[in-house]
Amino acid sequence: MADKTIKLMQGNEACVEGAIAAGMRFYAGYPITPSTEIAELSAEKLPKIGGKFIQMEDEIAGISAVIGASIAGEKVMTATSGPGFSLKQEGLGYAVITEAPCVIVNVQRGGPSTGLPTAPAQGEIMQARWGTHGDHSIIALYPWSVKEIYNTTIKAFNLAEKYRTPVILLMDEVIAHMREKIEIPNNTELEVYNRKKPTCSPENYKPYEVKEGDLVPEMAGFGEGYRFHVTGLVHSESGFPSGNEKVAENLINRLIDKIEDNKDDIVEVSEYLTEDSDIAIVAFGATARSAKSAVDTLREDGIKAGLFRPITIWPLAEKELLELSKKVKRIVVVEMNMGQYYLEVDRIAGKFTKVEKYGRLNGELITPEEIISFVKEDQYAKSTN
Amino acid sequence: MPSQLINEFFRTENLPHIWCPGCGNGIVTRAIVKAIDNLGLDKDKVCVVSGIGCSSRASGYLDFNTMHTTHGRALAFATGIKLAKPELTVIVITGDGDCSAIGGNHLIHAARRNIDITTIVFNNSTYGMTGGQYSPTTPTGDKGTTAPYGNIDMNFDLCELAKAAGGTYVSRGTIFTANMLIKQVEEGIKNKGFSFIEALTTCPTYYGRKNKKGEAVDMMNYLKENAINIAAYDKLTDEQKDGKFVVGELYKNTRAEYVEEYQKIIESFSKER
Numbered sequence: 001m002a003d004k005t006i007k008l009m010q011g012n013e014a015c016v017e018g019a020i021a022a023g024m025r026f027y028a029g030y031p032i033t034p035s036t037e038i039a040e041l042s043a044e045k046l047p048k049i050g051g052k053f054i055q056m057e058d059e060i061a062g063i064s065a066v067i068g069a070s071i072a073g074e075k076v077m078t079a080t081s082g083p084g085f086s087l088k089q090e091g092l093g094y095a096v097i098t099e100a101p102c103v104i105v106n107v108q109r110g111g112p113s114t115g116l117p118t119a120p121a122q123g124e125i126m127q128a129r130w131g132t133h134g135d136h137s138i139i140a141l142y143p144w145s146v147k148e149i150y151n152t153t154i155k156a157f158n159l160a161e162k163y164r165t166p167v168i169l170l171m172d173e174v175i176a177h178m179r180e181k182i183e184i185p186n187n188t189e190l191e192v193y194n195r196k197k198p199t200c201s202p203e204n205y206k207p208y209e210v211k212e213g214d215l216v217p218e219m220a221g222f223g224e225g226y227r228f229h230v231t232g233l234v235h236s237e238s239g240f241p242s243g244n245e246k247v248a249e250n251l252i253n254r255l256i257d258k259i260e261d262n263k264d265d266i267v268e269v270s271e272y273l274t275e276d277s278d279i280a281i282v283a284f285g286a287t288a289r290s291a292k293s294a295v296d297t298l299r300e301d302g303i304k305a306g307l308f309r310p311i312t313i314w315p316l317a318e319k320e321l322l323e324l325s326k327k328v329k330r331i332v333v334v335e336m337n338m339g340q341y342y343l344e345v346d347r348i349a350g351k352f353t354k355v356e357k358y359g360r361l362n363g364e365l366i367t368p369e370e371i372i373s374f375v376k377e378d379q380y381a382k383s384t385n
Numbered sequence: 386m387p388s389q390l391i392n393e394f395f396r397t398e399n400l401p402h403i404w405c406p407g408c409g410n411g412i413v414t415r416a417i418v419k420a421i422d423n424l425g426l427d428k429d430k431v432c433v434v435s436g437i438g439c440s441s442r443a444s445g446y447l448d449f450n451t452m453h454t455t456h457g458r459a460l461a462f463a464t465g466i467k468l469a470k471p472e473l474t475v476i477v478i479t480g481d482g483d484c485s486a487i488g489g490n491h492l493i494h495a496a497r498r499n500i501d502i503t504t505i506v507f508n509n510s511t512y513g514m515t516g517g518q519y520s521p522t523t524p525t526g527d528k529g530t531t532a533p534y535g536n537i538d539m540n541f542d543l544c545e546l547a548k549a550a551g552g553t554y555v556s557r558g559t560i561f562t563a564n565m566l567i568k569q570v571e572e573g574i575k576n577k578g579f580s581f582i583e584a585l586t587t588c589p590t591y592y593g594r595k596n597k598k599g600e601a602v603d604m605m606n607y608l609k610e611n612a613i614n615i616a617a618y619d620k621l622t623d624e625q626k627d628g629k630f631v632v633g634e635l636y637k638n639t640r641a642e643y644v645e646e647y648q649k650i651i652e653s654f655s656k657e658r
Contacts (some may be wrong), residue, residue, distance in 0.1 A: 054647075061491055
């Protein structure tokens, strides 16, 4: 048997294949363009492997059913786009505080509101981070190719299970609908992480108790003999609601720390020709593909450009951005929005280097030529020279 | 000394409960637990899901697999649990606002699917936990903190709604007839499909006080005097029905159940293999 299978696959299809390889056995959602193929393929494939698919009555029901199935012990996913992602924010917050592992895919489209349904946009960078109410941390991943969608979906499931958290997979419409060659490794090669199950007796089980040196509690499933309570209210390690300020503080801090303290494990960035570059372009998803092409052309023209591509959008790659800021003279953040990620890059890197934004949003991709001319025009350099 | 039922099925460390004096929620909760006891269900295989509001706090007091979810969404969470783990007996506890206002769409669709979930609505005709605002079941003309001049909305008949949407067991009981309520919950759990039990209960603190309905005992008496069993109710004239409401088993039907239908699809593939 060959060690890999080579296929021509669509991005949304690669997402479903990756999810199934990672162990997804439950999908609930509501169809919305441009994410619909994820629901359609899940509906087709899941019952064939004993999994379940359900088309719920709305987006909120979709994420709610997914969380219910997660607490019942399954690996779960839902997918949506734009306005649907807004509706899912209530459930996202519930999954954060109840520590229900789940993967939420958002194939972005233009907004606000119903916006541009079939056109690409990268407008939910900040909504992914802060869309639900309250303080918390979040993991959001951002692939740039069909092959990477497959791998990143597996990574999303692994991180969700490992850290007992919702993981957001941000995708671009053009990659979700694009077909590319992809190599699918044999399942034996895959690293698949499953949530830690309790080893104690049911009488001693506390669903939100953490062991020394670990910030993630062991997770039983409903029906496995551990009767426990789950609530969206602030709760003690026993799982029951508490209004105690110390309990609240400990819980919220732990929810943040379990992600922020493990950034070395979670954060993944890809750098291209940044070693000796004067100018770094920061971009993700489809925009990074244009940026890579722009970097190649700029290099041909004698300009030392490089690409810094965060695959983990959240938590922020602060350490890596800081390192970058110390070696380049200029950072240009290119994104299909009006400067959402730029704000964070500037916050981190702005102390050490010049950070600029090139953002546009009209449903059209940002082209390599636009990036090249933005870099070459360098209004800042002209005004200071 | 707590009753045997409390020792066996309640998380006594979480008591006392937060409900006001005169609240009927305890009677409904007891009916649910008694029905589970009568049916001899394994506690590890019972799952109680609730939404938000006074009634929905009951899940925290009960020693089963329990989940206190978001406002109105209990049925959506429960659908995920039931589909993922069909072997669980899934019971949803909800209030009138939780179930029929913010959660109205989920109720309609859970009933339409005829998924094997038993829903018990604690109907006290008001939003209790938020301070006595009018709900979809507040009778037209009655007052609430957001209806200071009287509510002009038509009130929902939740049983008619559940029946029309496709539920296969529908009944209405009151906290005055507690034994009948136990039987209704038992029948609901036994029914293979979506079961809907409306339990009329009392909120003397908000609804009662706002509408001059008297003390808890007066409100219980109101339920006693105006609830007519379906067998007798059907024989009444329209005039006699005025001001009365029907209780008892209102609808029963047999129809394909959702999780079983999905299982058939899965099995059709395992046969292929």
